Amino acid sequence: MNTAYWVMFVVVGVFLVVINAALIAAVVRFRDRRDRRPARLAAGRGALRPVLGALSLIAIAIFVYGIVVTGDVREIEPSGPGGLNASQSAQVGVKGVPPATLLEGEESATGEEPITGAEPTESAPLLIDAIAQQWVWRFEYPASDGGQRPFSYGELVVPVDTTVVLNIDSTDVMHSWWVPALGGQVQAAPGEITQTWFKADEEGRYPGRSTVFSGSSYPAMRVWVDVVSVSEYESHIDQLSSDISDAQGAVAGEVADQ
Amino acid sequence: MTPPTVAPARPEVVTRGVPVTRPGWVERVTSADHKSVGQLYIGTALVFLILAATEFVLMRVQLFVPENSLISPEIFNRLLSAAGVTTVVLFAIPLALGFICYVVPLQIGARGVALPRLNLFAYWLYAIGGFAIYASFLYSVPESGAFSLPPLSETTFSPTHGVDAWITGVALACAGFTLFAVNFVVTLWTMRAPGMAWRRLPLFSWAGTATSFLLLIIAPAMLAAVVMLMIDRQFDGVFFEAGEGGAPLLYEHLAMLFAAGGYAIVLLLAAGAISEILPSFTGQPTFSHRGAAASIVAIAVLVPLAWMQSMYEAPLAEGWTLMAMGFALALVVPIGTLIFIWVATLWRGALRLRAPVLYAVGAISTMTFGLTGELAYSVIPVGWQLDNTTAAHADTLYVLVGGGVMGGFAALHYWFPKLCGRVLGEGVSKIALGVMLVGIHLYAVPMVLAGLEGQPVDLFKYYEDTGVDGYNLIASIGAFVLVAGILLELANAAHSWHNGLRAGHDPWAGSTLEWFALSPPPPHNFDAVPDVRSTEPLRDIREAVRRRTEVWETRRRAEPAAVPAPAAAPVAVAESDEPTASYRAPADEDDRDSPSVA
Secondary structure, rough: HHHHHHHHHHHHHHHHHHHHEEEHHHHHHEEOOOOOOOOOOOOOOOOOHHHHHHHHHHHHHHHHHHHHHEEEOOOOOOOOOOOHHHHHHHOOOOOOOHHHHHHHEEEEEEEOOOOOOOOOOOOEEEEEEEEOOOOEEEOOOOOOOOOOOEEOEEEEEOOOOOOEEEEHHHHOOOEEOHHHHOOOOOOOEEEEOOEEEEEOOEEEEEEEEOOOOOOHHHHHHHHEEEEEEHHHHHHHHHHHHHHHHHHHHHHHHHHHOO | OOOOOOOOOOOOOOOOOOOOOOOOOHHHHOOOOHHHHHHHHHHHHHHHHHHHHHHHHHHHOOOOOOOOOOOOHHHHHHHHHHHHHHHHHHHHHHHHHHHHHHHHHHHOOOOOOHHHHHHHHHHHHHHHHHHHHHHHHOOOOOOOOOOOOOOOOOOOOOOOOOHHHHHHHHHHHHHHHHHHHHHHHHHHHHHHOOOOHHHHOHHHHHHHHHHHHHHHHHHHHHHHHHHHHHHHHOOOOOOHHHHOOOHHHHHHHHHHHHHHHHHHHHHHHHHHHHHHHHHHOOOOOOHHHHHHHHHOOOOOHHHHHHHHHHOOOOOOOHHHHHHHHHHHHHHHHHHHHHHHHHHHHHHOOOEEOHHHHHHHHHHHHHHHHHHHHHHHHHHHHHHHHHOHHHHHHHHHHHHHHHHHHHHHHHHHHHHHHHHHOEOOOHHHHHHHHHHHHHHHHHHHHHHHHHHHHHHEEOOOOOOOOOHHHHHHHHHHHHHHHHHHHHHHHHHHHHHOOOOOOOOOOOOOOOOOHHOOOOOOOOOOOOOOOOOOOEEEEEHHHHHHHHHHHHHHHHHHHOOOOOHHHHHHHHHHHHOOOOOOOOOOOOHHHHHOOOOOOO
């Protein structure tokens, strides 16, 4: 994806230099002098044809290049060898984006029922629901044992070298998912589930934020992605699950006490 | 005032100096004369430019340092919501409409517009719309962002009446734009002077034609969007309620179509004005009139068709985004051709470096920065990363400032003598142009870099750990410099309106028909509407006058006593097989009395 930046940077640079140099040269060279008479040049029929041809070629070349790189970023890569073992997590037998019908029900990511007719492949990605609200993200991880899905706010923890597919939704207004190091922006629109994917090759903490104006605390709509090793991820999920069940137990106990 | 009747048969009876019985300000606000309406548009748009610049500077003050708390988030969001609508709906589009309204009927040799009262009504709809938005500062201000995207602008999230004021203002302005477009399509279709075929239409009038047709499409679309939003808010509609089967994306599509159209209109204003200015000052015709006209039309078609170019991150099917990329990249051809034609027009000419030319060249240069940036964002993986960041915003601002502000000032400089009979002071304006150029680059270059670091637009504060402090500091200084330049030039224009040097009727030796009229023109524009035989009708007239004078002078020298003075001219012209026999000579400008309507 960085190549696309550099290619376009060069194209932009060439255009800028050529246009501005031509403009300045024309202004400086052909200023009004005492003995200068305008040549009154005018294009004959077809004089613009080379210009049109060259510009069309440039436009078509960039268009074809754009289609190729777009295909590259849209196609989901399989998880690497160091990644999470796919059979433990969500089974979406995907090559490319899963069909939208699979994304609707909550049970789709629980792993209880096979989601597609296709058998789970080893490249099955980790499927996480990212739900935006004013002004925090909620992440729902796949349940490891078919029980309740663990969730967290604000920070997403994912295993390294694993393809992660995010189902992005919003419960109130428009937001967007954007972690610059891990891919482009995806709008979180209420009522529409949009998908994106990423695969982090290195462990670390990646900051991101929403780019759609969402009201008074919009600057706080930030997000962090923690990329950890597979074992750390698994213990984190276990910790999350037990924390949640503990808290729910405590609440249930309080309710029972009253 | 109704245009005075002009008897069709020669000799033409011309009513000049119609007695004005009403007070000046009543005349000013009720005159349906297209020149008066055009001046109202230009003046109102420039007032809104001051407001937009003020809001812009206030927002930049807040962003001087990270996590600043000088301006509260509510006030910042109000400024943001007002600045967005002011820049496009209340400044950029109406400025273009003002010049079109003033100049196009003169350029096509018409004595007025087809529907003068509708034209005046359209202006007042826009003016009242702007007033409605700013009047909301007295009770509750819109806070829902530059585009008021639902669901944020629905009653659940924006319960105050600020958004209602915003909707009312935008709806009135869009209704006004639609009526304006109706009037100008009719005028351009039916009121061109004899011989003014489409192929001879001046390029600014081509820009006016393209703008009118474009507005006929985008203004009703935006009107529909805000009316649906109004129904949602006030009458329990569900157009944009996702939970009830509505689609917030629908509004986004319509709003982005309108925004893209506004962007196109800024480009068209600049392209039209520059295409008139360069030939006038370089002493040669446009390198390719057909090519330039075709490019202008192609820009008007392609820019709005690429509206989804700013929606790559929205949940759209991939084919749509590829289509948007295609249209956005296709723009390389018309824009590149147009710039080529401009450079070729300068080539081997004799360019007089007056203020309009300097502004025109500055506008081209500034716009290229924004347009090439836009070209990079058209490629989906790049746009996908940089949409909604300060980088994309800086490039939009390059085009708005280059096209709308510098292009607008170029047009103002060029037609100022026609507007008020005086020249816009050049010394100060050259300084102002330099200040603006420094300011825009000082603002935009750091903002592009901050955008690459991941700073989105519309933030009321940024955090220290994001590493964009330095960029924002420089950008804020740049914003001050830019606005200082704009205000200096506006003050200069205000001063020159009454105190500028007196200009003749054709100070730049232009070749289009607006310079055939007096400065400022009388209510009926032309005493005699000339026949048009080429793309440079006024040059033909000058040429005809020169030949006639030569013949006349030769004869007078040959037989001084025998020739009776007034009768000689027509005879001489008829003999010289010049088709433009009935032209009045503009050479005796000084003899004409000045018109009474200012």
